[in-house]
Amino acid sequence: MMDIQKIRSDFPILNRKVNDHPLVYFDNAATSQTPQVVIDCIVDYYSNYNANIHRGVHSLSQEATDKYEQARETIRAHFNAKFTREIIFTSGTTDGINLVAHGFSGLLKKGDELIVSALEHHSNIVPWQMLCESTGANLKVIPMNDQGILDMQAYNELLTDRTKLVFCNHVSNALGVINPISEIIKKAHHVGAAVLVDGAQATPHIKPNVQELDVDFYVASAHKMCGPTGVGMLYGKEQWLSKLPPYQGGGEMIAEVTFEKTTYADLPHKFEAGTPNICGGIAFGAAIDYMNEIGFAEIHDYEKELLDYGTSELKKIPGLKIYGETAHKAAVISFNLQGIHPYDVGSIVDKLGVAVRTGHHCAQPIMDYFKIPGTVRASFAFYNTKQEIDTLVSAVKLAQKMLS
Known part of the structure; x- marks a missing residue:
């Protein structure tokens, strides 16, 4: 078992606030955060x-x-x-x-x-x-x-x-x-x-x-x-x-x-x-x-928990579609809310301190296949928590309510 709070203490940026809310950093697929030792x-x-x-x-x-x-x-x-x-x-x-x-x-x-x-x-x-x-x-x-x-x-x-x-x-x-x-x-x-x-x-x-x-x-x-x-x-x-x-x-x-x-x-x-x-x-x-030192087997198992939990919680939101749902995947969830542009969702959740990536993610042929302009992408790392996923879910629900 990993000591998540100890691991989180290794990353100074996780202590900061964004828009008066604790930072929830779910843009790890773009750039991960840097521990103090580095x-x-x-x-x-x-x-x-x-x-x-x-x-x-x-x-x-x-x-x-x-x-x-x-x-x-x-x-x-x-x-x-x-x-x-x-x-x-x-x-x-x-x-x-x-x-x-x-x-x-x-x-x-x-x-x-x-x-x-x-x-x-x-x-x-x-x-x-x-x-x-x-x-x-x-x-x-x-x-x-x-x-x-x-x-x-x-x-x-x-x-x-x-x-x-x-x-x-x-x-x-x-x-x-x-x-x-x-x-x-x-x-x-x-x-x-x-x-x-x-x-x-x-x-x-x-x-x-x-x-x-x-x-x-x-x-x-x-x-x-x-x-x-x-x-x-x-x-x-x-x-x-x-x-x-x-x-x-x-x-x-x-x-x-x-x-x-x-x-x-x-x-x-x-x-x-x-x-x-x-x-x-x-x-x-x-x-x-x-x-x-943390261990990649431990990282894999913990991130799988986050992926499964995040997938389950986000799928409870009516009108939310996940792209790339398969048994073999890393801790990334790309999704859209029906009738709402992904950029608008990303902008609103940012106001609540949640950092996600929106757009075609430099993979435009994939978006063309699905006939969409892009997705909201939440990508998890071993220093993230289920509580942060709960914050994301609440933020997405608020975005849906405001934009519908």
């Missing part, structure tokens, strides 16, 4: 050993380098990558996806095929569309049903010997649906295709094992995992990262530079041009340590 890590870096890394011989540089590379090892261990050099620091999930898309630009030809799921965030759609436009490859889509579940029979039919890359999120940011990525990966590999999994929404709830999944690329963001914004990671199998060209040119990613020719650094530095977000990388490692 805040302290950031302050410690800038207070005590702020220096550039890898190239300095002085003590501060060496200390910062050690902390940064220790964080990389923490991330490797958490995701069970085989080698630390398979972990690339990025500015976030979007950056990692674009890095891989850029790398494949020289590996594809006209008539090659890429497959994307219908559940993707725009960040896992647009870079591949751009890649298809530049290479002549074709983009195909795995369809979904009314529950937000992917049609795996259709996926089987889409796979051919022309399929070069498949990309799918582990968990839908808009619906919370957990996708069958093990099956997706296995079937893609059967036709010789590589797979990139967008883990941004999964990693706050699930501890992925990249070797067990046998995934080729896995991307994630620190700010979904109690870490800072502006930093994330790309895992890539060594053989793929060795094959892909550098994403950016500059300092750090080189072995030797002359005006005639440049040779590139070994992994992982080949993909880390310029001065990185040093503090962010170190704090990312601290955030992962914090979540592991």
